[in-house]
Amino acid sequence: MYITVLDLSHYEIQAIEDGYRYRCPCGELCNTVAAAFSCRKCRYYSIFGGEYVTDIATGEVFGTMPTLMERESRVTDHTAQMAADQAAWKREMAENEAIEKLLVWDDMAAQYDSIDWNTTSRYITR
Numbered sequence: 001m002y003i004t005v006l007d008l009s010h011y012e013i014q015a016i017e018d019g020y021r022y023r024c025p026c027g028e029l030c031n032t033v034a035a036a037f038s039c040r041k042c043r044y045y046s047i048f049g050g051e052y053v054t055d056i057a058t059g060e061v062f063g064t065m066p067t068l069m070e071r072e073s074r075v076t077d078h079t080a081q082m083a084a085d086q087a088a089w090k091r092e093m094a095e096n097e098a099i100e101k102l103l104v105w106d107d108m109a110a111q112y113d114s115i116d117w118n119t120t121s122r123y124i125t126r
């Protein structure tokens, strides 16, 4: 693979000049292959973090870059997992909200029960 200066943005050319030529799957540019493999941003921004690194100056790939079909399949799986996680989170939040409402009612009932109505009745004006 041949990469010409025309294929790179001004930012990428500047990064290469500064020694940051290794791109991790999330797009961060690092100064070593090892740093790009262990990119911490990939944990949040890519499902392929730690699998491959690309030298933007030469196009050389370190590690194993997933094929287009593998990418699509894993993105689909990841999207389905995210939807399932979000649904589970919403169910849990609804349960917590219901429990909180019950606790508020329990607290109000306990306060009501603690009132000595014989002494309190004198404050009732009608």
Ligand SMILES: [Zn+2]
Residues within 6 Å of the ligand: 024, 025, 026, 027, 028, 039, 040, 041, 042, 043, 046, 049
């Ligand atoms: Zn990254």
